[in-house]
Amino acid sequence: NQDLLSLQHVSYIYSPGTAYEKVALDDVNLSLGKGEIVGLAGHTGSGKSTMIQLxxxxxxxxxxxxxxxxxxxxxKGYSGNYLRSKVGMVFQYPEHQMICDTVWEDVAFGPSKQGLTGEACETRVEEALRFVDLPEKYYQASPLQLSGGQKRRVAIAGVLAMHPEYIILDEPAAGLDAAGKREIFDRIRRMSREQGIGVLLVSHSMEDLAEYADRIIVLDDGKKILDDRPAQIFAKRETLADCGLDVPETVKLADKLRANGYQIPQNVIREKEL
Ligand code: ADP
Structure with missing residues (x-):
């Protein structure tokens, strides 16, 4: 099932053949499957947004x-609409794309574009809004009246209502405080676990990826440098430093404890992948 969505020797060059030519992605192979949360990390300019748009x-x-x-x-003949309904994308600051007068209409936008009407469409919207736990009193509110965290939930509901197989989230916690961030990531994890949806999570925070990703991909200057489980990734300090990425504090702390002869309980190691 790893091959739901894949890149095979994919390159992307902006403005080819001009003085502004820029190789943003260079011969990248990648396999993404259902039910797994994959973190996409990399310094600014490493090619993350180019990759998710591909x-x-x-x-x-x-x-x-x-x-x-x-x-x-x-x-030839492949339907871009089909792809976009199966591979949902939640952009950074999705509130900029909320165009409808009410939350309900905004979440209904995707399923109605898929051709769903009446009760079938309403059921999708209701299921999605319930899943993200948005209180019912906001269903008829303007998306603009919601808090940052609530807007993210509505954006995720809008994608879920299309019953996607895969979801790409670009910095879903941008601009949220610690509590809002935890809440949105817990919800994303629940969505992946309960509905078997594959998730690609773009984040500049290695701390967040250490906690939520099952696998991490590191991009550097358009190349895929690492693609492994978090524990393996964080063992490669020098490579991460070369890519301008930090090792999470929790991992540094675990190393310090070990260096001083302390043992870390097995359940903690498994849970946090230290
Ligand atoms: P990231 O999302 O990791 O910050 P991007 O995919 O945005 O990286 O950018 C990868 C490289 O491509 C960078 O060097 C960036 O300057 C360049 N780039 C991005 N968008 C364009 C564009 N529209 N035209 C030219 N170069 C671009």
């Missing part, structure tokens, strides 16, 4: 192939 078809690779369910998404 994965949901917003950009077309200048080299290589992007596949969904084993099919080339840029093959």
């Amino acid at each position: 994965l949901n078809g917003l950009l077309k690779p200048t080299g290589g192939t992007v596949t969904f369910e084993g099919k080339d998404i840029h093959a």
Whole structure:
């Protein structure tokens, strides 16, 4: 099931053949499957946003192939609408894309574009809003009246209402306080575990990825440098430092304890991947 969504030798060059030519992604291979949370890390300019735009078809690779369910998404006759309903994307600050007068209409936008009407559409909207735990009193409110965390929940509900197989989240906790951040990440984890949805989580925070990702990908200057379980990733201090990435404080602390002869309980190690 790892091959739900994949990049095969994918490259992307901005403004090719001009003085502004920039190789943003260079020969990247990647396999993404259901039910797994994959973290995408990398310094600013490493190619993260280029990669996620390639994965949901917003950009077309200048080299290589992007596949969904084993099919080339840029093959003649392939439906971009189908892809975008199966691979949902929640952008950083999704509130900028909320265009409807009410929360309900905003969440209904996707399913109605999929052709759902009446009760079928209403059920989707209600299920999604319940899943993200948005209080009912906000269903008819304007999205603009909500708090930052509530807006993120509405954006996630809007994607869930389309019954996607895969969700890409670009810095879903940007601008939220610690409590709001934890709440949104816990919800994302529940969504992945309970509904088997695959998640690609873009984050600059290694702390957040250490806690929530099952696997981490590190990009540096358009190349995929690492692709492994968190514990393996954090063992590669020098590589991370070369990519301008931090090792989480929890991992540093665990190392310090070990160096001083302390043992860390097995259950803590498993849970936090120290
Ligand atoms: P990240 O999301 O990790 O910050 P990006 O994918 O945005 O990285 O950028 C990768 C590289 O491509 C950077 O060097 C960036 O300057 C360049 N780039 C991004 N968008 C454009 C664009 N529209 N035109 C030219 N270069 C771009």
